[in-house]
Structures are given as C-alpha cells and as structure tokens.
Amino acid sequence: MFSANEALPRLTPKLDRLTRDVLFGDVWQGAALTPRERSLITIAAVLAQSRPAALDFHLRRGLDNGLVAEELAEVLTHLAFYVGWPAATAALEQLDAALADSSI
Numbered sequence: 001m002f003s004a005n006e007a008l009p010r011l012t013p014k015l016d017r018l019t020r021d022v023l024f025g026d027v028w029q030g031a032a033l034t035p036r037e038r039s040l041i042t043i044a045a046v047l048a049q050s051r052p053a054a055l056d057f058h059l060r061r062g063l064d065n066g067l068v069a070e071e072l073a074e075v076l077t078h079l080a081f082y083v084g085w086p087a088a089t090a091a092l093e094q095l096d097a098a099l100a101d102s103s104i
Contacts, residue, residue, distance in 0.1 A: 005057075035065040043075060047091055048083040055091055059098040069099050 009016040028038055039062035046054040062072060072095055080088035 036062075036067060039065045039067055040071075040075065043072070044079055044083075047076075047079055047087055050087055052090070052094065056094045056098065059091075059095055060101070063098060063102045069095075072099075 008019065028035065033041075039058060042058045043055065043062055046058055059072060076088045076091050076095065
C-alpha cells in the first residue's frame with residue numbers, strides 16, 4: 001500500500017522539508033488557533049475535497065490534538081449538510097479505524 005508519509009521524503013525531499021518546516025512547523029504553530037481548532041478546520045477541508053488519505057491522517061491527528069469520538073462524529077454529521085451525504089458517510093470507515101487504533 002502506498003504511504004505518502006514514506007514516499008514524501010524519498011521522492012520529493014523539498015516538499016517533505018516544506019511540509020515539516022513550513023506547514024507543520026510554522027502554519028500549524030500559529031498562536032491565533034489551537035492545534036485542536038486547526039484539526040477541526042483541516043478535517044472539514046479535506047472531507048469537502050474528498051481526500052481520503054489526508055482525511056485519515058487528520059482524523060488521527062485530531063485525536064492526538066484532543067478531539068474525541070463524539071466531536072468527530074458531530075463534525076461528520078454537520079458536514080453531511082454542507083459537503084454531501086456520500087462524503088460524510090464515506091468518512092465513517094476512516095473514523096472507525098482511527099478510533100479503534102487510538103484505543104490501543
């Protein structure tokens with residue numbers, strides 16, 4: 001299975017460096033929003049764009065940033081009305097897997 005986390009530094013070292021240093025090292029560290037708030041925003045954005053790999057990553061990151069199962073379920077329910085039922089229900093499998101892995 002393809003993993004962007006493994007391929008990024010191997011195939012595109014500069015994009016990997018920008019991702020680590022600029023995106024997660026600078027943008028995600030801004031003082032105006034908490035990491036938890038950034039996770040909510042990012043989950044909404046990647047769900048709306050139908051980016052399942054990014055959604056899986058950011059659901060897990062959201063859990064690491066303090067989001068809980070009930071909040072993530074509410075996000076999917078809320079977004080169903082804005083980005084579409086199929087997108088929100090398709091995300092349930094990823095949410096279920098992320099929650100299962102986080103309880104280990």
